[in-house]
Amino acid sequence: MPRKYIRTNTARPRTTWSDEQLMEVVAKVQTGEISKRVAHRRYNVPPRITKRRITCGNFKKGALGPEGILGRVNETRLVAHTHRLSVVGSAPDRSTVRTLAFRFAEKLGIKHPFSAATEKALFAWLHSFLDRNPELSVRQAEGLSLSRAQGMNREDARRFFELLDEALTKNGLMEKPSCIFSMDETGVQLLNKPSKVVTRKVAKMYMY
Structure with missing residues (x-):
């Protein structure tokens, strides 16, 4: 199972402010209406956060914790690639996603703890990857023969x-x-049972 941090010190909650409050704090500090320390007492926004937002001009709260081994931008690209494979009827299974992650990291020169022997990302990484990208899920694909797919033209x-x-x-x-009677071959499926695949939750997948 993936290593997942469980916070034990709940006496001091984190990021209790909203984006709107942060924008208000930055505006008041910039106009000199209040200081960073006063903003911290009034809105519970740390002075360093206020200073950082004034410097970079970004008023959105970032996600807590590390970005993951590939980084958020590269994970977004991997999610998009997984979706493209699903659209053409070749949704990857969990093993394939782990292989894609390994090759992706190798190609980009990203330092990683993935297995060089199997050339796959770890199971822990896959679980965390799915947690960080809730639009993906592991689903059971339906069987579809290649001849039938090619014949639908x-x-x-x-x-x-x-x-x-x-x-x-x-x-x-x-x-x-x-x-006139309409009949089909339901219940006479000759294909092996397809494996589970990683795809978007709204997708209906057929495996050739």
């Missing part, structure tokens, strides 16, 4: 309906809809 679909029209006309069924 405009030309094959057109040919199918031409053959259907020909069969209905030849057998005199165009005016007898009660004699």
Whole structure:
């Protein structure tokens, strides 16, 4: 399991101010209405935070804790890449995501504790990665054969309906809809059970 820090000192809460309060504090300090120490007593915003926001001009609270081994920007890129793979029907499983993270870190020259023997990120990293990116989840994919995926194109679909029209006309069924039965191969799936994949929570995944 990933190493997750559990704060024991709850007597002094962290980041109790809102973005709006921070903007108000910075504005009042800049105009000289109050000092940084007065702002700290009144709004519970530490003077160093006020000074930093005045210097950098950023009034948004950052996330607590480290960014992760890859960093937030690179993790966002990895999430986007995972989504692109899902869109084309090749959603990565957990092992593949760990491999992608390892190769990503190696290519960018990022120092990491990943396993060079397996060329994969650690399981602890994967759990933390999913915690930091709640739009991703581990889901069970549905089976879809490659031939069926390739067969769903405009030309094959057109040919199918031409053959259907020909069969209905030849057998005199165009005016007898009660004699037409629609059937499929549900329950006759010949594919192996697909593995669980990492994808966005709203996505419906099929594995070829």
